[in-house]
Amino acid sequence: MSPRVLVLGGTGEGRRLAEKLAQLGISVVSSLAGRVREPKLPVGEVRIGGFGGREGLAEYLRAERIGTVVDATHPFATRMTENAVSATETTGTELLVLRRRAWSPGPADEWHQVDSLAEAAEKVGELGRRVLLTTGRQELGCFAAARDIWFLVRTVEEPEQPLPPNMTTLTARGPFDTAAELELLRTHRIEVIVSKNSGGSMTEGKLDAARRLGLPVVLVRQPDLPPAPVVHTVAEALTWFRERGSHAG
Incomplete structure (x- = not known):
């Protein structure tokens, strides 16, 4: 059983990434916070609800043999991002942050x-x-x-x-x-x-x-980025996975 990928989702980017990774033959589970009653569900396995803080997330990573966590949550979901950083550090799990770029003003704004x-x-x-x-x-x-x-x-x-x-x-x-x-x-x-x-x-x-x-x-303004590899698009995330051939298969 090869290591799995956990996508902390709830965003369009998270849904698209889960679909693309599944097409590459990667075992993916997407996690949604459960704050929306009828969320748009990604392709593949989905879990809904919290983990019980950073300790609960670390326990989940071990129990489910998660090899990589992708934080594709909303840019302002700071608590989940902090928990992901802590849990992956504790368990030695790879972390990738997929964070869309902030809007930038133009001269007429x-x-x-x-x-x-x-x-x-x-x-x-x-x-x-x-x-x-x-x-x-x-x-x-x-x-x-x-x-x-x-x-x-x-x-x-x-x-x-x-x-x-x-x-x-x-x-x-x-x-x-x-x-x-x-x-x-x-x-x-x-x-x-x-x-x-x-x-x-x-x-x-x-x-x-x-x-x-x-x-x-x-x-x-968007919160500061966490101390982890950061990509801004699904395409960049897929490149990151392909460069780690052991995950991309």
Whole structure:
């Protein structure tokens, strides 16, 4: 029985990588956190739910004879990444981080980049009173004190408490193209967008729309990369595996 690959997924990149590795004849298991009720499932074996911290993940790696872990989680899933670094160090397992590149501003963009949602909440009041908030359904409590601002909160599922007092929720799953985003911003008379700098094309349409309308955007910077090999695309990840022929078969 050859060593297996564990893909810590939940992203489009994770799903695509699991499919490509399976096509190469590599035994892959994808792990999803289970925070979304109806997640898009990757090809092959899937486990849903947490591991029980870094110790639980290390125990799983040993028990399941995992040879390589690919951290293909969301760029802001910092706790899972920290657990992956610790568990792979403890067990001597290879770790590869698949992290999509952050968005970069163009000359026509008015971006205000901050390091946390708390900073974003402080900044947004300086820029507008009608806000499209697309930072995910957790940690919205950072904006709960903004009583003179109206928020359109867009999440995949219903957001968690506490919530901003003046808000409307919109549950939707991307991709969101530029035309649809332009219509959304105009319909709701949005004056500023707040988002995490997640990178990728699935939700980039709102940035294109903001550029066309001349709207400011508050973006939370991606966390620092962990001390591990990092690739930014599925193609780069496959190259990394092929260079280790013992895994690629």
